[in-house]
Amino acid sequence: MTDSHSPNRPTTERLGRRALLRNGTLVLGAAALPVAALPAADGDARVRIGLVTDLHYADKPPAGTRHYRETLAKLAEATAAFKREGIDCLVELGDLIDAAETVETEQRYLRTINRTFSAICDDRHYVLGNHCVDTLKKEEFLGSVGQSDSYYSFDRNGVHFVVLDSCFRADGQPYGRKNFQWTDANVPQDELDWLQEDLAGTDNPTIIFAHQRLDVSNNHGVKNNADVRKILESSGKVLAVFQGHSHQNDLNEIEGIHYCTLVAMVEGSGEENNGYSTMEIQRDGTIHVKGFRKQAQREFA
Numbered sequence: 001m002t003d004s005h006s007p008n009r010p011t012t013e014r015l016g017r018r019a020l021l022r023n024g025t026l027v028l029g030a031a032a033l034p035v036a037a038l039p040a041a042d043g044d045a046r047v048r049i050g051l052v053t054d055l056h057y058a059d060k061p062p063a064g065t066r067h068y069r070e071t072l073a074k075l076a077e078a079t080a081a082f083k084r085e086g087i088d089c090l091v092e093l094g095d096l097i098d099a100a101e102t103v104e105t106e107q108r109y110l111r112t113i114n115r116t117f118s119a120i121c122d123d124r125h126y127v128l129g130n131h132c133v134d135t136l137k138k139e140e141f142l143g144s145v146g147q148s149d150s151y152y153s154f155d156r157n158g159v160h161f162v163v164l165d166s167c168f169r170a171d172g173q174p175y176g177r178k179n180f181q182w183t184d185a186n187v188p189q190d191e192l193d194w195l196q197e198d199l200a201g202t203d204n205p206t207i208i209f210a211h212q213r214l215d216v217s218n219n220h221g222v223k224n225n226a227d228v229r230k231i232l233e234s235s236g237k238v239l240a241v242f243q244g245h246s247h248q249n250d251l252n253e254i255e256g257i258h259y260c261t262l263v264a265m266v267e268g269s270g271e272e273n274n275g276y277s278t279m280e281i282q283r284d285g286t287i288h289v290k291g292f293r294k295q296a297q298r299e300f301a
């Protein structure tokens with residue numbers, strides 16, 4: 001991970017990509033959101049991010065619709081697309097691996113998938129999913145991928161990004177060693193306080209990355225997500241939340257903030273069932289999600 005800004009790519013390259021992107025793009029109503037003004041910059045795309053979620057890599061046979069071993073080939077295809085498109089940084093939105101019975105086996109799954117994932121981009125970010133810390137403890141997962149914190153923020157080209165961790169039980173205990181129910185996802189008070197302070201400290205428009213959903217109150221939702229949303233809304237800086245966990249495309253808008261749920265890479269067999277995307281934040285605050293395979297195209301502002 002680096003904190004340096006990526007160099008701008010030529011404008012013509014970007015325009016070509018944008019023209020392609022607009023064909024078949026779902027256009028959604030713009031919300032009047034009091035976001036910080038974006039400073040002038042060359043080119044339309046300020047930042048382009050590679051996004052994947054719910055890879056569930058494991059060296060075990062398929063179960064139901066989940067084809068664990070095929071994730072390696074699907075991620076290889078995504079790697080080629082990210083190289084072609086050019087990305088400034090790479091984010092996985094959780095459930096990078098699937099559960100195993102032992103720490104050693106889970107670590108082996110993690111080493112295998114991270115060999116491919118970490119070769120894509122030096123500037124990469126891992127959101128903890130419930131399956132990432134089923135047997136492993138958080139510090140074991142993070143230690144293996146070389147990330148120091150489970151929640152933190154960073155800035156790239158005038159955009160603020162926040163990685164959240166909802167892998168806590170209602171009593172505040174962090175997930176690990178099979179000590180939790182997957183439906184008991186919470187953002188503890190310490191993290192809420194940190195989030196409020198972090199958002200108060202930035203003047204940049206902000207994107208949130210989460211695993212469990214912040215927009216629904218069913219089993220896939222963070223139990224106290226109304227508290228999280230209140231902080232996001234009152235900051236006036238958050239453009240969108242990108243999340244995974246429920247494995248299907250979805251998009252909601254609540255109080256001017258877009259909650260975009262990305263499709264899971266592990267679902268279904270064969271390359272046609274892959275799913276990944278690049279996400280661009282434009283100078284005017286418009287967000288484009290260029291979806292590949294099962295991932296929906298999105299455009300909102």
Ligand SMILES: [Zn+2]
Pocket residue numbers: 054056094095129131245246247264
């Ligand atoms: Zn998952």
